[in-house]
Amino acid sequence: MSDPQEASSAARTRLMSLASGGGVSLASLSQMIGRNSSYLQQYIRKGSPRKLEERDRKVLADFFGVSESELGAPEEKSYTPGDGKLRQWVDVPRLPLDASAGPGSLGSAEIPFDAFRFSGRWLRQQGLDPAQLSAISVNGDSMEPLLRDGDEILVDRTPRAVRDGVHVVRLGEALHVKRLQTGQPGYVRLISENEAYPPMDLPIGDVDVIGRVVWKAGRI
Numbered sequence: 001m002s003d004p005q006e007a008s009s010a011a012r013t014r015l016m017s018l019a020s021g022g023g024v025s026l027a028s029l030s031q032m033i034g035r036n037s038s039y040l041q042q043y044i045r046k047g048s049p050r051k052l053e054e055r056d057r058k059v060l061a062d063f064f065g066v067s068e069s070e071l072g073a074p075e076e077k078s079y080t081p082g083d084g085k086l087r088q089w090v091d092v093p094r095l096p097l098d099a100s101a102g103p104g105s106l107g108s109a110e111i112p113f114d115a116f117r118f119s120g121r122w123l124r125q126q127g128l129d130p131a132q133l134s135a136i137s138v139n140g141d142s143m144e145p146l147l148r149d150g151d152e153i154l155v156d157r158t159p160r161a162v163r164d165g166v167h168v169v170r171l172g173e174a175l176h177v178k179r180l181q182t183g184q185p186g187y188v189r190l191i192s193e194n195e196a197y198p199p200m201d202l203p204i205g206d207v208d209v210i211g212r213v214v215w216k217a218g219r220i
Contacts, residue, residue, distance in 0.1 A: 008051050011072030012044045018064045033059050062112040065093040065134065090123060090130045091115035092154065098139035099153065099168045099177040116152070116217075128214060132158040136168070136175075142192035143177055151218035153177065157211035162188065162204065170208040177213060 019026055019040075026044065027037040033056045042048050051072050052060070061068040067090060093112035116135050123130055138151040146166070147153065155168050167180045169190065178190040178200075188207055190200045 008047070008072060011051070011070070012047070014070050015040070015060065016044050018066065022064065029060065029063075032063065062093065062115075065112050066131070067091050088120040089117050090120045091117055092130060092133045092135055094135045094152070097136045097175060099136050099175045116154075126214065128156055129158060132156055138177055142194045142197040144194050146193045147177060147216060148218055151216050153213045154215035155211040156214045162209055166213040168210040168213060170210055171202075171206065175210070180209070
């Protein structure tokens, strides 16, 4: 947005929407960023302060897993080599969770601690919605050689019918990354790439599919 006043109004509206959708009060968010309990209510209702300070904006954006630009930060752009066109970058939150490629990892608090930056154009070309993406790390060796211990994976949490592919799933309180295979009615098969780990056939109701793995990164 080119108009600063319009951009500031949009940022206040977006913050109110995020707070309402997340079931969290403005007072508790104000305290989280080290402000008095009425700080964010005054920001939203009265426009005072006119915009969030950079530190406050970053903490709130990380908490909600959104780009800082949604809360009023200038959109970061860079020139694409060759065509001179501008390209927007998108921050995808990294969550402090391990998806086990082995015996299972317990999920911790799902509050972002960092972010990976992707080309918004590239994400759109892949048919991915940035708002539905998050990154977590792989723990264990059961998905080798496809995924190795310590790899980072991009998880698409877009709601959709269960289908074959590599997914992050929750079994009880433990997160796993497995190749999911459908077929037998009412059941899913969780398959490890490493043949040392036998497949698991489970009732579909016992498997909470968190999202589909759409990208990976790791050291060579």
